[in-house]
Amino acid sequence: MQPTTIPVDLNSWSRRDYFYYFTKMMPTGFNVNVDVDITATYDAVRAADYHFFPAYLYLVTKVIQGQPEFMMVMQDGRLAQFTELTPSYSLFHDDDHSISGMWTDYNSDFQVFYQNYLDDVTAYQHQQGAVGKPNQPENAYMINMMPWLHFNSYTPLVFNGLPNFLPTVEAGKYEIKNGRRIMPVSFTIHHAVADGYHVSRFFDRLQTAFDHPQKWLNLPVCR
Template sequence: MVVAKSPIELATWPRRDYFYYFTKMMPTGFNVTVTVDITATYDAVKTRGLHFFPIYLYLITQLLSEQPEFMITQEKDQLYHFETLTPSYSLYHQDDDTISGMWTAYSPDLATFYQHYEQDRSTYQNHHGVVVKPNQPENAYMINMMPSLHFSSYTPLSFNGLPNFLPVIEAGQYKVVADRRLMPVSFTIHHAVADGHHVSRFFEKLQARFDEPDKWLNISK
């Protein structure tokens, strides 16, 4: 799978000094967990006979692709912007209570992405192992959902010491409060590439999309 990316010119990149500071002088990442109201989209998804999880994967990936600060990678001393990201997630196996790593090719067309997801799930659902779909592309970012746990905070930890400039997203179980479905969404990012206002902008757009599914949810079974 060929991944499109373009080099970042450090001399003119507005975050050059911040990148140096937060990678060399004070290596820092941050995590926030925000509760979002998924009621309108969840109801629309179920009315159309669809699964919510692939819709969630699509929407998050689409929104991340609208903000270049969330699509940065590094090869040796060169930074690049990916043109799009690929969601990398887990399949859960009920028979032995394990999970397997998966990824699905992203498409800006929702129907195409949903079809990709359904094909992947059908092909690999009964395959066991840490990673079951090979050849994960370099623009894959971690995104998941824990439908059995409602949390107020979730912070993934890396133990390998390697820099990762792509976001890590985790959603939890939604709770019904006053007839609204409220779902926690955890967002982790390296401070070298993004600040709090970038993440705030992402969540503003995410809530707006969840509130108005008729503007983008154009498929049904």
């Protein structure tokens, strides 16, 4: 299905001047790394016999989609806003420690999304190579996790110079601090579409979502 977009009228858009400045005069992006308390959600999904990783994919995507500044794209030289995003992530192969690119259709119903994820992993878990699941849609944004490393900073570097206005999200290995599970989360965004305030708001909303899994996690489920 072709992703749908809403045209952005640059003449009336409140970020018009900032968009020009940070794309033409001083092309800039920025990265923020924040420790997030995942205790409530981690305990809830594990008690229900879910995997945490797809819950993380779902929750971050759900929160991002509440902020239109993180859903911008250039189409035929015009700025537009996606109505929905698709998480694009890496599938790790235990046999040779390689990764393959994957994506899973988002659904606002967690159980539907979770089953979509399980179906994709089952279908492509033995597909080695850089691309696991083909035909990644245009509205896919990068989100991953390094469960082996608790980092203080993670900054993805793009070398082709092409503008990308969708965020890049990376989580690291959680650590136990004062009985809480603390996971580092890195968020990278183009300055043309968002400022520090918008990213701060994202992390506030993400922490609230992790703190209250009962608001989005429908239990029980039979797998």
